[in-house]
Amino acid sequence: MRSEAAGGRAAGSGGAALGRPPVLSVEDVGVVLGGRLIVEGVRFGLAPGEVTGLIGPNGAGKTTVLRVVLGLVRPTSGLVRREGAARRPGGLAYVPQQHLVDAELPLRARDLVGLGLDGHRLGIPLPTRRRRELVDEALERVGAAGFADDRIGRLSGGQQQRVLLAHALVARPAVVVLDEPLANLDVRSEQEVAELLGRVAAEHEVAVLVSAHDVNPLLPVMSRVVYLAEGRAVWGTTEEVVRSEVLTRLYRHHVDVLRVHGRILVVPAGPATRVDVPDPDRPPGSDGGVEQVR
């Protein structure tokens, strides 16, 4: 059970599939948590200037893999190479999943972003002009300038998401890791934030790794996909990975991939089809069966 690079061309060592040397690479990583194997044989690389999507259903292990990438969880096997990222002063940055700050937190959005700049240093945050400029610029870039001086806990989930993104970007990191940043957003903000991630990656040579349960919002900006399911992963370009044969092999049961109007529908033919098959042990009409019209 190891991660299969999708398609013949992308197969083999991870770096070969990237046009440029990776700033971070995950090599054959396996994680056991609480005695349970969560993922195994995960391998992928992150290149500067690219958005990589980490896609998988709930519980697939997306958050776990991201935390391994960041060094917050130690892999049980394999290793993560961060030498490329460590060479840049900004290092790694993280926007956790659904991190809602305390509603009463006595900080403004700009204070929080400022902590992205120097929150790891000792001492008090002196309000210098340079600091203010960098913070303003980061807030501007994510479209959060309008609520820079509001208390962070009073902002909506989507607004907080933007501020946290500004916090991640302000120090010019080499790698930005975002866990489901689109989950709290309406369709328009979803689009905006996805575009923003693409722009940030391209303009600032950042490697962006972003998890999501749906590929579609990321399609316009995503260069590569790590598809996670059943504790395993496939890595490659969207075209290579999000295909019926590849996902069928990953899920170990038939998966249809439909491309409609520029969108991709991934339809597992597992439990969804079984609903229509009558269960011999169950009387007809009980839940899960075909609804009867009286």
Next chain:
Amino acid sequence: MFASFMAGTWIAGSAVAVVAGVVGYFVVLRGETFAAHALPQGAFAGAAGAAVLGLSPVLGAGAFSLLGAVVIALLGRRGRHDVAAALALVLLLASGALFLGLSTSYAPEVFSLLFGQLLGVGLGDTPAIVAVSLACVLLAGALFRPLLAWSALGDASVVRGRRSAAVEAAFLVLLTLATTAAVPVVGAFLMFSLVSAPAAAVRLLARSPLVGVAGSVAVALGIVWASVALGYLTSWPIGFFVGAGGALSYGVARLVARVRS
């Protein structure tokens, strides 16, 4: 009330107020008011224990609040500190009661550790109190950004920066130091009021961290000064005024916050 025999009271009271204001800002920010409640009880138990052994109460207070801090840190390693702090509190209060029972001769001295003896502070006691207070303020200044970042952002701040366990330990050391400085002066029960009330009041109003700390110190100073003055004039216990002042400042802040929004 500004007679020379009161100089020690004013100096010690001010030093303790500054420390309580600064430390309180982080205690409230991190939602650790319970630890701030438990540690002074530890200090009380330690002072009582020291009295039994004929040692310095301040030494005992310091040792026991450190012990309490370590217990809280170990028990609460994963997740929040509430339950761990509650257990430590019960344990410490129980041993304090035991020590009190064992040392009847020192009971009055230990009793004052619970409720403070601000009026009894002489000029000779102030250098030690001021020195520990200064150490607290410097430590809080050094930890300012990591504490703020970790409290507000959790893991997102740990990625680039310091290990959360290190920040946590440093914070508890800070709380221990502050407790050791303050308990012999304002007493274990009032220490909590002075740490939590001004910071909680200011949290409702201040938006930026520097303003928050400054405001919290100002309110704590105001409470202590007013309490000393009122205590002197009425000869009611100062502790009463400190407790009432804390509650009053919080109430006023709530009112202002309500009117503002």
